[in-house]
Amino acid sequence: MPVPVPQQRAEAAAEASHGADLTLLVIEDDPAGTFTVPELPAAAGTKVRIRTARNLTEAGRLLTDDVDCILLDLALPTGSETRASGAGDAAGPDGLATLQHVLRIAPGHAVLALTAQDDTALAAEAVRVGAQDYLFRDELDGRLLSRAIRYAVERKRADAAQLRLTESTLRAQENARLERGLLPTPLLEGSDLRFAARYRPGRSRALLGGDFYDTVRTPDGTVHAMIGDVCGHGPDEAALGVELRIAWRTLTLAGLCGDELLSTLQQVLEHERESEEIFATLCTVDIAPDGRRAGLCLAGHPAPLIARQGRAAHLLPYEDGGPALGLLPRARWPRRQVELGGTWSLMMYTDGLIEGRVGPVGTQRLGQDGMVAMINRQLAEGLAGEDLLEAAVAQVRELNGGELTDDVAVLLLDRDQNAVRRRPPDGERGRSVLRPRAANPAKAQRPPL
Structure with a gap:
């Protein structure tokens, strides 16, 4: 089961993305207004730009090609978007249904799941479903979030590269079988x-x-x-x-x-x-x-x-x-x-x-x-x-x-x-x-x- 990224791996990922500004799309709806995105430090000259969406419909409009990472609050209410897609029927908790909807509309983006500290089971399940990592809302600070963003982006890139390599290997094996048959x-x-x-x-x-x-x-x-x-x-x-x-x-x-x-x-x-x-x-x-x-x-x-x-x-x-x-x-x-x-x-x-x-x-x-x-x-x-x-x-x-x-x-x-x-x-x-x-x-x- 994936665990939060160690500091050494996060810092290595940060170095890998040196010099490239990142854009973070935050999807959260906190009626009490208690959640705020901490100020992010600029690491090695890299800046993180933040966009905020209050629901999935608004997130869809803000999800452009320049977005590198998505921070999704799993407490976001399940809206009509996820119910219409049928995700909530078999996804279990509403938070996972929302996450699956985001993964469908943003298959090429890194995703961080945000949840409460006492809900570790949901956080681990979010990573299993497809999130790159999870963060606890009560422990969130600028340094931790900055590292997590960079790690998630690099992990998503590595996963995509591994997928391309696997597909290329399978194609090569299929071509070899075809050529031998000829x-x-x-x-x-x-x-x-x-x-x-x-x-x-x-x-x-x-x-x-x-x-x-x-x-x-x-x-x-x-x-x-x-x-x-x-x-x-x-x-x-x-x-x-x-x-x-x-x-x-x-x-x-x-x-x-x-x-x-x-x-x-x-x-x-x-x-x-x-x-x-x-x-x-x-x-x-x-x-x-x-x-x-x-x-x-x-x-x-x-x-x-x-x-x-x-x-x-x-x-x-x-x-x-x-x-x-x-x-x-x-x-x-x-x-x-x-x-x-x-x-x-x-x-x-x-x-x-x-x-x-x-x-x-x-x-x-x-x-x-x-x-x-x-x-x-x-x-x-x-x-x-x-x-x-x-x-x-x-x-x-x-x-x-x-x-x-x-x-x-x-x-x-x-x-x-x-x-x-x-x-x-x-x-x-x-x-x-x-x-x-x-x-x-x-x-x-x-x-x-």
Whole structure:
């Protein structure tokens, strides 16, 4: 239960409001005329101006924005204002009904409750209801009232700041839950491919950026994967990236592929973007059910990297790519057939991974060649799956000399033709029979940030 403020805290509050004049609105109705506001000393050059209201109606007229604190006499008779609002029906004593009415009409003002010395229960209840502090009428003097005003004002400011902080924290938590929910869950049941991904938005304290990716397996056994990048990395770009990802998944499950799919995605982009300057790059891969061949489409996006068993990693062909989505109204995106082999790893990425700076003074970019060399070194060290992606992103940040400013998304699909597989019973057809590389299966399904 709150208690009257100690002198040390009151003096600290007074120092916090140093140099700012305060206005006190006194609401009291003493028919005997025995109550008077004591003369207030000027503390540290601060003056307290006083206004007096005889009832709540008059107080409403005097309650302007420059009022800092209200001194309310709990003995004030309950008038028609509080009865009309219904506060007196459930508020208990009339003094509390009057206090609740004042708190409603002045939610941003500090309030001091004034009561008799023998009514400590009512005084404590007033603080519980919402007053910043209480004072006893018989012990009131100028010094005590001056300290109480300053303490009440500072406490109200602190309460308001704490409320804003709490609301901001709740909004941040809600946004985080929303952004996590918008990250994709790969649909790979029944496939012998293994999946891993890393995602790091460039925006500070964000979970979602303008980069996007997804992976699904269609009923014919084909595994479709894509990765894309909306120009920019703000919240609007993040929202557009989510729209494009969901549209891609829907179109893919509906049977579209290659140029037809990308042309439809461009229509979605043109209708959803805020300006004609917004574009998006995209890379799509459709892997045949046997896992040995794939179709590749590039829309202004860097070519994937492939590592085959016994061979160094290298980039897939990229000469036949088309423009980024949103640049040319009637563009075409040819689909190129590539041979994957039996055992392979395919890495798709956004340009945030290759545009970080390197060198002693950070004047050069890592580039695709630098990335390929880095990945080959890490493969030689025996890294694979999520460990490979984690090491790649960490080294790019290290070479950059700090956090990357652009969004980064990396997706890895790999296949081992020598992996032991069993033929599932008819009732279990469609389930994945390979154990994911991640120690935690849930970790392999939804990549951590």
